[in-house]
Amino acid sequence: MTDQNIAQMAHLMRRAGFGASRDELERRIELGYEATVDELLNPGDQDAVDIYEFLRYYPLWWKPGTMGGLGHAPWVWRMINTKAPLQEKLCLFYHQLFATGVAKVDHYDEIEDMIGSFRELGMGKYKDLLMAVAQSPAMIYWLDNHENHADSVNENWGRELLELFTMGVGNYTETDVRECSRAFTGWTLKHKLPRFHMGRWDWDYEFRPDDHDYGEKTFLGHTGNFDGEEIIDIVLSKPATSAFIARHLYSFFVADEHQVPAWSVTPPNDPVAVQFIADALVESDYHIGTVLRKIFNSDFFKEAKFKRVKNPAEVVIGTLRLVEDTERPAPETMKWASQIGFMGQELLNPPSVEGWHSGVEWINSGTLMKRTNFVAEMISDLSRPGVVKIIDRIKSSGSDPGAVVDACLDVMGPLDIPNESRNELLDHARQLGEFDWDDDRPEQGGAAKLTEILQLVVSLREYQFA
Amino acid sequence: MTSLLENGTNGTGTTDDPVIVVLQLTGGNDYMNTVVPYNDPLYRDYRPIVNVSEEDVLVLDDEFGLHPTMGPIQDMYKDGNVAIIHGVGYENSPRSHFRSMDIWHTCEPDKLGTEGWLGRVVRELDPDKENVVTAVSMGPALFRALVAPNVPVATVENIDSYGLLTDITPQEKLDRVLVRYQRMYSPAIGSGPVMDYLGQTGLDALEGAEILNVAPEKYSSTVEYADSSIGNKLKGIAQVHLAGLGSRVFYCDHGSFDTHADQLGTHHKLWSQVSQAIRDFFDDLEEHDAADNMVMFLFSEFGRRVYDNGSGTDHGAGGVCIAIGKGVKGGMYGQYPSTKAKDLDQGDLVPDLDFRSVYTSLVEDWLGLDPVPIVGGTFENPGFIEK
Numbered sequence: 001m002t003d004q005n006i007a008q009m010a011h012l013m014r015r016a017g018f019g020a021s022r023d024e025l026e027r028r029i030e031l032g033y034e035a036t037v038d039e040l041l042n043p044g045d046q047d048a049v050d051i052y053e054f055l056r057y058y059p060l061w062w063k064p065g066t067m068g069g070l071g072h073a074p075w076v077w078r079m080i081n082t083k084a085p086l087q088e089k090l091c092l093f094y095h096q097l098f099a100t101g102v103a104k105v106d107h108y109d110e111i112e113d114m115i116g117s118f119r120e121l122g123m124g125k126y127k128d129l130l131m132a133v134a135q136s137p138a139m140i141y142w143l144d145n146h147e148n149h150a151d152s153v154n155e156n157w158g159r160e161l162l163e164l165f166t167m168g169v170g171n172y173t174e175t176d177v178r179e180c181s182r183a184f185t186g187w188t189l190k191h192k193l194p195r196f197h198m199g200r201w202d203w204d205y206e207f208r209p210d211d212h213d214y215g216e217k218t219f220l221g222h223t224g225n226f227d228g229e230e231i232i233d234i235v236l237s238k239p240a241t242s243a244f245i246a247r248h249l250y251s252f253f254v255a256d257e258h259q260v261p262a263w264s265v266t267p268p269n270d271p272v273a274v275q276f277i278a279d280a281l282v283e284s285d286y287h288i289g290t291v292l293r294k295i296f297n298s299d300f301f302k303e304a305k306f307k308r309v310k311n312p313a314e315v316v317i318g319t320l321r322l323v324e325d326t327e328r329p330a331p332e333t334m335k336w337a338s339q340i341g342f343m344g345q346e347l348l349n350p351p352s353v354e355g356w357h358s359g360v361e362w363i364n365s366g367t368l369m370k371r372t373n374f375v376a377e378m379i380s381d382l383s384r385p386g387v388v389k390i391i392d393r394i395k396s397s398g399s400d401p402g403a404v405v406d407a408c409l410d411v412m413g414p415l416d417i418p419n420e421s422r423n424e425l426l427d428h429a430r431q432l433g434e435f436d437w438d439d440d441r442p443e444q445g446g447a448a449k450l451t452e453i454l455q456l457v458v459s460l461r462e463y464q465f466a
Numbered sequence: 467m468t469s470l471l472e473n474g475t476n477g478t479g480t481t482d483d484p485v486i487v488v489l490q491l492t493g494g495n496d497y498m499n500t501v502v503p504y505n506d507p508l509y510r511d512y513r514p515i516v517n518v519s520e521e522d523v524l525v526l527d528d529e530f531g532l533h534p535t536m537g538p539i540q541d542m543y544k545d546g547n548v549a550i551i552h553g554v555g556y557e558n559s560p561r562s563h564f565r566s567m568d569i570w571h572t573c574e575p576d577k578l579g580t581e582g583w584l585g586r587v588v589r590e591l592d593p594d595k596e597n598v599v600t601a602v603s604m605g606p607a608l609f610r611a612l613v614a615p616n617v618p619v620a621t622v623e624n625i626d627s628y629g630l631l632t633d634i635t636p637q638e639k640l641d642r643v644l645v646r647y648q649r650m651y652s653p654a655i656g657s658g659p660v661m662d663y664l665g666q667t668g669l670d671a672l673e674g675a676e677i678l679n680v681a682p683e684k685y686s687s688t689v690e691y692a693d694s695s696i697g698n699k700l701k702g703i704a705q706v707h708l709a710g711l712g713s714r715v716f717y718c719d720h721g722s723f724d725t726h727a728d729q730l731g732t733h734h735k736l737w738s739q740v741s742q743a744i745r746d747f748f749d750d751l752e753e754h755d756a757a758d759n760m761v762m763f764l765f766s767e768f769g770r771r772v773y774d775n776g777s778g779t780d781h782g783a784g785g786v787c788i789a790i791g792k793g794v795k796g797g798m799y800g801q802y803p804s805t806k807a808k809d810l811d812q813g814d815l816v817p818d819l820d821f822r823s824v825y826t827s828l829v830e831d832w833l834g835l836d837p838v839p840i841v842g843g844t845f846e847n848p849g850f851i852e853k
Contacts, residue, residue, distance in 0.1 A: 104722065144726040147777050154775050156726050163562060174812060261568050265577055309660075342623065352493075352563055352722070360660055364603075365671035366621035368664070369630050377633045420655040428646050443639075452643065455631070459647055461664040 005029050007414050009036065011305045014466040015253050016040050016296060017085025019318040021386060022393060022411055037296045041123060041289050043084030049077070057329045071108060072347035073329075075115055076337040079317045080326045090122035090288075091115050092313055093252045095347065098133050098165060099355035100142045102348055110138035110203055111348045123289035126245065126281070130165065130232050137189055137203035143353065146188045148181060150213040155181045160353050162235065170264040171240040172220060179217040184228040186212030236286060239278070245286075246277035253295055255307035256359035273300040306416075306465035309362050312343030314466055315371050323378050324386035343370045363464065375458040380451035390454070391447055395437050401429035404450065408457050417462045429453055484793065484832050485714050487703055487747075487762045488584065489696075489740070490609065492721030494563060496779055497769035497786045497815065499733060501550055501802075504531045508805045516729045516774035526550075530802070535737040538745035539790070546796035549850035551787040551824055553803040555817025559768055559783040563724065566767040571611040573822055573842045583825060584715055585614025586840045587833060591714050598670045599677050601715040602706055604699040609717055615659070618670035625702045626682050629675045648672060681709040689750040694739040696720040700747040708754050714833075723766060729778040740764075744790065761791035761832050761851070765821070771813050772805065784817035787824050789850055793832060799848045820845055827851050 009028050013020040017040065020028070028036045054077060055062055061070055079088045095118065100111050117132040133139050134157075140146050143157035158181030162172050172180075188211065190204040217226050222234050235241055247268055251257035254273065258266050268274040276298065277291060284290040295301050310318070316339050320326050326333075340347055344367045345356055356362075381387055390411050397407035405425045409415045429435075432449045439445040457463065499516065503509050504523045523531035524540045530550075532540050542548045556575045560566060572579025584601065592600040598618040603609060605623060612619045622628055630647065634640040651668035655661075685705040691697040699718040706713050720740055725732050744762065751757035769785035784803050803815040810816065822841040829837040831851035838844055 104724075144778070147727045147775060149776075152776055154726060155780055159562075159781075169560065169562060169565060261562075261565050264565075352724075354563065360663055363664060363667055364619065364621040365667050365674055366623050366628075368667050369628070369671050369675070370623075373631055373633065376631055418655060418657065421650055424646060424650045424655075431642075443636075452639070455634070455643065456646055456650070459631070460650060461661055461668065464664060 003414070007305065007416075008033060008302060010413065011302070012036065012296060013085070014314075014318070015089075015301075015308075016292075017089055018079065018314060018321050019466075021322060021324075021389065023389070034297060037293055040084075040086040040296075041293055043087050048082040048084040048087060051078075053327070054329045070334070071102075071337060072340075072349075073334045073337040075112065075347060076313075076317070076340065077326075077329050077333050079313065080320045080333075080336070086292075087119055087122065091118040092311075093248075094118040094122060094129070095350075096252065096355040096358070097248055098139065099350035099353055100136075100138050100348075101350050105138050105142050107138070107141075107200060107203065108348060109200065110136075110141070113202075114138045115348075123292070124287065126286035126288060127232060127236055129288075130161075130236075131229065133165070134161070134184065134187060134228055134232070135205040137205055140187065140189055140205065141203070145184055148185050148187070150185045150211050153178065153181045153185065153213075157181065158184060161231075164260070164353060166235045166244065167238060167240040168244040168263055169261075171238070175218070176220055179219040179226075180231050182213045182215070182217055183219070183226045183231045186210070187228055242278040242281040242286075243274065245281060246274045249277050249291065249295065250274050251358065253292070254301055255304045256309060259357050259359070259361065260354060270300060273298070276300075306462065308466050309359050309464055310466045311356070311358060311362060312340045312345035312367070312371070313347065315343060315375065316340045318466075319375050319378050322386050322390075323381065323384040324389075325384050339370070339374050343367050343374070368464075371464065372459050375463070376455040379454045379458050382447060382451070387451075391450055394450060395446075399435040399437065399446070401432070401435065402426055404435050405429050405453060408450075408453050412454070412457050412463070415457070415460070415462055417460060421460060421462065425453060425456055428456060482759055483712075483714060484834065485707060485716070485760050486828060486832065487700075487716040487718070487760065488611070489700075489744075489762060489764045490611075490717070490719035490721075491723050491736075491740070491764060491766035492567075492719045493724030493766070494566075494768045494770055494781055495723040495766035495785065496725060496729065496733060497782075497784065498772065499729075500533050500536075500737070501526075501552070501786050502531050502533065503529060503802055503805065505529055506805055508807075512772045512805070513774045515776055516779055527798075530798070533733070533737050535734055536741045538741045539788070541745075542748070542790055543796060547790060547792055547794055548796050549789040549794045550798050551789070551819065551848060551850060552798065552800040553784045553815065553818040554765070554787050554800065554821050554824055555768065555784045556820055556822075557817075559814070559817070561768065561781040561783065561814075563767055563781075568610065570765065570767055570821060571609065573825070573840075581614040582609070582611035583829075583840055584611045584717065585617045585619075587829060587835065588612070588617045588619070588715055589614055590835045590840065591833070597712045598673045599706070599711050599713050601717070602678075602703070602713050603717040604702045605695075605718055609719070612715070612717055615663075616666065618666065618674070620670065620674040620678060622678065622702060625678060625705060628678055630672055644672065677711055678706065681705040681711065684709045687750050687753060689746055689753060691746045691750075692739070692742040694743060696739050697743040697746060700743045701750070704747055704750045707751070707760070708756055725770070726775070726778040726780060729774075748790070758792050761789060761793045761828070763828060764788040764790075765824075769815055772810055772815060773813055782814040783811060784815035787821075789828070793852050795850050795852050797850075799850050819848065823848055 006025055009025045082088045114136045121129050143160055144154045145157040148154040155177055159177045163169050186208040188208055190206040193201040220234055280291045280294045393411050394407040397403045435446045435449055437446040499518050502518045502523050504520050522534040525531040569575045571582050573583050588601045599620050601612055601619045603619055603621045651665045682705055691701045703716045765787045766785050768782055770779035770782040800819040823845040825841045826837040826845045826847045827850050829835050829840050
């Protein structure tokens, strides 16, 4: 029998974090649901991870002059081990929204710094985030704003600011794109230092007044000598922006939506919920932490269990947090980081500025295979303390195949699956025979049989959802 | 478990059936520096920096030439096996990568399309889903062009290690688990389109792996593909094609062609890789006498702006498509859009040929299907396929 408190807390932790062990869920239920939301939103000043531990193993990651090859592994290590899971989850959200990739930027540190600003500002005002992104060297280079000059406008950043980061297609004209781009002329990079033998120097933002177009601009019906910040203020005053950001929050935290390019032509699946979020954005002057608190405490959120297909980072990070023994930044960290890419989400290298298509589009025959293979391998690794804890919990339910199957479904979710699927697991468990926990033979013993059932559980269709 | 191969689930196709490879140039390939109007004085006015010099251009005729890296394609053009289709696009280009790519993939310029045109092709080619590898996409992504309800597509990142739960040993245990997996993913259990899709995808993965695993084992060739991601993808496609598994539609992409800045170097590198990979691919097929039924089709979501921006070019409208293969009637099709300033739309070449016309030739004349339901209407057929 599924405990509803456990199911609700597990849902919150899957969405506001990367899932939680049963021990952690039980501890959080003692604390209470709303108090847990508050704790997630106020991680405090304790170190989320000990980055010096990482540097002990990878000293060349010390800036400046990081050696290539670590890629997104340091961030993945942070996500796996953080004590502030919502903070990292938000980084993932913003990385999807402000998708920026090394395929062009060719400088991991700069994109990592951008992720760092998401970590620092992510729960605050959206305007501060937009300003940080507009002045992020990685973004400037990614969308060519260093080529956006007073006398020759490059529209790349100006267009994507409107199309992807604020309003969505169809809410502005080509003239608005042009005028917006003019306002960001001179928002550029300081002259870059050449690479040195130990790696690369940091890039820096610089405003160059001599390359800024101070002329009058007419943008979305407003006329004035706008610069970039004023453009951002105008954009944030438009209902299209709150509706668009609300839809992003809904689709990442609540339930799968249509893909972003369809939003200009298809209404939201749950217009009432999206309007609720949009109103919360406007009322709080776009304070994301305030809006998230309202979302997590809302009924539409609580009722949206398993309404999202897990993205690959959630699959990999969630699995590793469950199986444990991940604190040491071993070479495995690199392997795990690349798994996320094999499943279709190469972090710090999105396919385009639009980010990744999400929801059911994460799943194709190739990625489903990768997801299943990775989780099944980890969950059957008896050397991992988290796996041992799972097995110990299941053991306490007895040796009857039916009880073992139900205990597996409970501990791995709790998962609510159709009877037909449960019957398949039950048939399989019966076929394996009695679960004798004193029999520790590696292939026929109780634990071996149990991991076979666990592998089937994580192969279920239902396990692909969060 | 019983072998799906022995059950005869592959083999709907024979080696004579027409096969298509779509190579998507992701990011917006610069038409004007791919097929260069090298005798048009306006070209050099518009492109003071981001241009191909007259001495470097690979001449096709007295008006047009190819980018200097496209030697292999120039050779095939001279052999009469390359069609260059000018000025392709659609009205009111949004100049957005994502929207534009969606439009090319779904053939729906005015509303959201949920089905891909090649997904519909696959459904027509194999209506009873007898072969789950009728369509094979090389690379990690599943392109929307291939997506249609109940149409299986094998998405293969690495053909050498393709399989489900491959770390379970011994074989007896793996077989037992895979039989159960097959039952858990059976259609009887699904409820709703998402669960049905996942169920079908799981079954397709299981079956596709078993079929595709034979391709690298059967393959041998003297052709050594140049080392690039597009070279690896086309090699994988050649392996599957040569294994005779009945695959009819292949898809892959290369990029990013989104050259807002530093275009000269980037565009040069990308087209070197693409041209060499195409040369290797057709050499490989020729060596195995398996090139006659293969047409390759190249497109990009849009061309780029006529004026350069000092270092690159911004998003534009009209672009170029290229079809390659013995089934292609070589030559130029359509009109290069006028480069006169008064004829440009917001600084862009105005496409004169709808992209669905180009698809019409491929669907009707190459694949032998009724193009109207696939491309969503009746469009003039430019006729670049041999009949």
